[in-house]
Amino acid sequence: MAASDVKFLVCLKQVPDSTVRVKVAADGKSIATDGITWSISPYDEYAIELALEHKDGDPSTTVSVVTVGPARSRDALRQALAMGCDDATLVIADDKAGGLDVAKAIAAIVKEAKPDLVLCGKQASDDDQGLVGPALAEALGWPHVGMLTKIAAAGDGVELWREIEGGHEVWSSTLAVVGLVHKSAKEPRYPSLPGIMKAKKKEIPEKDLAALGVTPGAPRAEVIAMEPPPQRGGGKILKADGDVKALAVELARLLHEEAKVL
Amino acid sequence: MKILIVAERRDGELRRVTAEIAAKAKAFGDTEVVEVTGTDRYHPVAHANAVVARAKSSGADVVLTGATLNGRDLAARVAAKLGWAYAADCTDASVKDGAFQVKRPMYAGKVRATLRVPTPAVLSIRPGAWTLPAGTEAVKPAAIAADASAEKLKFARFEPTATSGKRVSLSEARVIVSGGRGLKGPENWKMLEDLADALGAATGASRAVTDAGWRPNEEQVGQTGKTVTPDLYIALGISGAIQHLAGMTSSKVIVAVNKDPDADIFKIADYGVVGDLFEFLPAFTEAVKKTKAGA
Ligand SMILES: Cc1cc2nc3c(=O)[nH]c(=O)nc-3n(C[C@H](O)[C@H](O)[C@H](O)COP(=O)(O)OP(=O)(O)OC[C@H]3O[C@@H](n4cnc5c(N)ncnc54)[C@H](O)[C@@H]3O)c2cc1C
Numbered sequence: 001m002a003a004s005d006v007k008f009l010v011c012l013k014q015v016p017d018s019t020v021r022v023k024v025a026a027d028g029k030s031i032a033t034d035g036i037t038w039s040i041s042p043y044d045e046y047a048i049e050l051a052l053e054h055k056d057g058d059p060s061t062t063v064s065v066v067t068v069g070p071a072r073s074r075d076a077l078r079q080a081l082a083m084g085c086d087d088a089t090l091v092i093a094d095d096k097a098g099g100l101d102v103a104k105a106i107a108a109i110v111k112e113a114k115p116d117l118v119l120c121g122k123q124a125s126d127d128d129q130g131l132v133g134p135a136l137a138e139a140l141g142w143p144h145v146g147m148l149t150k151i152a153a154a155g156d157g158v159e160l161w162r163e164i165e166g167g168h169e170v171w172s173s174t175l176a177v178v179g180l181v182h183k184s185a186k187e188p189r190y191p192s193l194p195g196i197m198k199a200k201k202k203e204i205p206e207k208d209l210a211a212l213g214v215t216p217g218a219p220r221a222e223v224i225a226m227e228p229p230p231q232r233g234g235g236k237i238l239k240a241d242g243d244v245k246a247l248a249v250e251l252a253r254l255l256h257e258e259a260k261v262l
Numbered sequence: 263m264k265i266l267i268v269a270e271r272r273d274g275e276l277r278r279v280t281a282e283i284a285a286k287a288k289a290f291g292d293t294e295v296v297e298v299t300g301t302d303r304y305h306p307v308a309h310a311n312a313v314v315a316r317a318k319s320s321g322a323d324v325v326l327t328g329a330t331l332n333g334r335d336l337a338a339r340v341a342a343k344l345g346w347a348y349a350a351d352c353t354d355a356s357v358k359d360g361a362f363q364v365k366r367p368m369y370a371g372k373v374r375a376t377l378r379v380p381t382p383a384v385l386s387i388r389p390g391a392w393t394l395p396a397g398t399e400a401v402k403p404a405a406i407a408a409d410a411s412a413e414k415l416k417f418a419r420f421e422p423t424a425t426s427g428k429r430v431s432l433s434e435a436r437v438i439v440s441g442g443r444g445l446k447g448p449e450n451w452k453m454l455e456d457l458a459d460a461l462g463a464a465t466g467a468s469r470a471v472t473d474a475g476w477r478p479n480e481e482q483v484g485q486t487g488k489t490v491t492p493d494l495y496i497a498l499g500i501s502g503a504i505q506h507l508a509g510m511t512s513s514k515v516i517v518a519v520n521k522d523p524d525a526d527i528f529k530i531a532d533y534g535v536v537g538d539l540f541e542f543l544p545a546f547t548e549a550v551k552k553t554k555a556g557a
């Protein structure tokens with residue numbers, strides 16, 4: 001990777017916070033959004049952290065963020081700026097834009113901003129698809145590496161760590177490349193107070209899909225029904241009244257005879 | 263309907279999910295099973311190129327892969343290259359009025375959705391979603407060659423995780439024993455592993471544990487870890503945070519051991535043991551061994 005002035009672009013999506021108890025809306029095919037907390041999708045937070053860790057080591061690094069979404073997504077961009085990202089772009093779109101459309105819109109941004117590395121989350125925690133990253137790479141004609149946990153400069157390119165069963169594959173690539181982030185070395189940082197102040201003053205330019213040459217229309221999967229996972233509960237609670245051994249034998253018996261999983 | 267199925271191997275053997283898909287997909291139309299060869303490892307670009315070329319030349323209406331690490335990665339790139347509709351990690355699929363109707367988790371596993379996927383389409387199917395009928399013929403995939411020689415992305419080396427053993431893979435395991443912060447430290451994992459050995463189980467962990475570096479990342483179960491659906495999930499010293507539950511709440515039978523009677527994990531457990539895991543675990547491992555020996 002060029003020794004300095006590396007440009008990252010991190011793609012992020014605003015999704016219901018991981019603590020939200022997701023409920024199905026009255027239409028039976030979407031989720032109830034009244035009063036829920038929105039956050040940056042967890043893997044995208046890791047992607048931001050990976051990029052900012054690079055910037056910590058080399059202040060000449062710039063980290064830009066982009067999101068394609070409704071106006072409320074501005075808060076997620078603001079959060080990313082407060083964490084330490086340099087600039088943000090909001091592409092206004094409604095939910096008619098599918099993964100391939102989003103990828104096309106971001107590809108148009110990439111062509112203007114010319115980042116060396118684009119990071120996405122490995123999947124957004126709303127649709128759980130994992131499509132936008134590979135689709136963006138495809139639209140740009142770049143390679144992509146999934147399950148990314150680490151990036152390091154190597155020659156004039158990069159080495160990328162991909163977590164698989166039993167360890168990491170290390171891939172080397174010339175720039176530019178798209179990484180689909182699984183984890184960062186550290187937990188995503190919290191915004192600092194000065195970070196928050198600075199972020200407040202930053203302008204977040206807004207673009208729209210049409211101006212980027214995207215008209216939603218790519219064939220896509222459409223949700224026709226949603227249901228909560230089957231209710232659980234009413235299980236047997238066993239307490240050790242001194243005799244742990246008898247309890248252990250009883251549980252083994254229940255698993256064998258009643259649940260039939262042993 | 264013409265269906266192109268992409269096979270996958272693990273340690274030289276075809277993965278079970280390939281056979282599961284091949285058996286089930288016959289109900290959708292004409293199937294062809296292919297295997298990408300010509301590279302030592304899965305290469306995201308070269309493999310996608312090979313599969314796309316075959317999908318085009320064979321006139322496929324749908325491409326199916328297993329929703330494994332590589333299968334999901336491949337399916338997404340193939341869908342993008344072809345510009346086809348896409349659904350990842352389907353737990354079921356059927357053909358209805360010329361389109362696919364699939365089921366898949368959404369919102370990090372917190373809801374189950376049914377989607378209409380117009381053809382042409384690319385779908386990845388979760389391992390174990392379709393049970394393999396007994397006596398199914400072995401699958402013999404046709405080789406399609408990938409060429410990664412001109413790719414800018416190159417495999418450099420493999421760095422194994424220090425603690426990873428020969429244990430069953432977490433995503434495919436029928437029994438999982440998971441540990442949380444209640445185990446107090448990595449030195450206590452021996453106890454958990456003894457139980458896992460007695461059960462022939464894979465080992466999992468909460469994020470508190472992988473974040474602390476007690477266990478490798480790949481063991482993490484939950485919203486930002488793996489989603490698992492074993493027959494038996496045993497949670498030891500795990501509180502049951504919503505993000506952990508997102509990854510394991512569809513397990514068939516859930517056992518929880520926790521000293522706090524109000525721990526959230528008990529709300530979804532089929533069998534809950536309120537007590538100190540350090541006392542309970544060795545006794546339970548013994549009891550499991552005896553039950554297994556007698557069974
Ligand atoms: C965006 C986001 C994503 C996340 N993703 C995940 C994820 O994928 N997976 C995940 O697991 N978490 C995830 N988390 C973290 C999650 O919120 C919890 O912090 C985590 O699951 C807690 O782990 P734990 O249950 O091991 O620890 P704790 O919550 O600390 O629980 C430890 C439990 O052990 C019990 N205990 C202690 N001593 C004993 C003993 N001697 N005997 C028996 N019981 C004992 C305690 O009563 C307690 O219930 C995520 C969080 C966020 C914000």
Ligand SMILES: Nc1ncnc2c1ncn2[C@@H]1O[C@H](COP(=O)(O)O)[C@@H](O)[C@H]1O
Pocket residue numbers: 011012013041043044066067068069099102119120121122123124125127128129130131132133
């Ligand atoms: N609307 C969006 N705007 C910006 N980035 C997105 C958007 N949707 C998805 N992404 C990126 O692509 C990743 C995978 O998303 P998905 O394909 O929706 O699972 C996310 O983690 C983000 O990094």
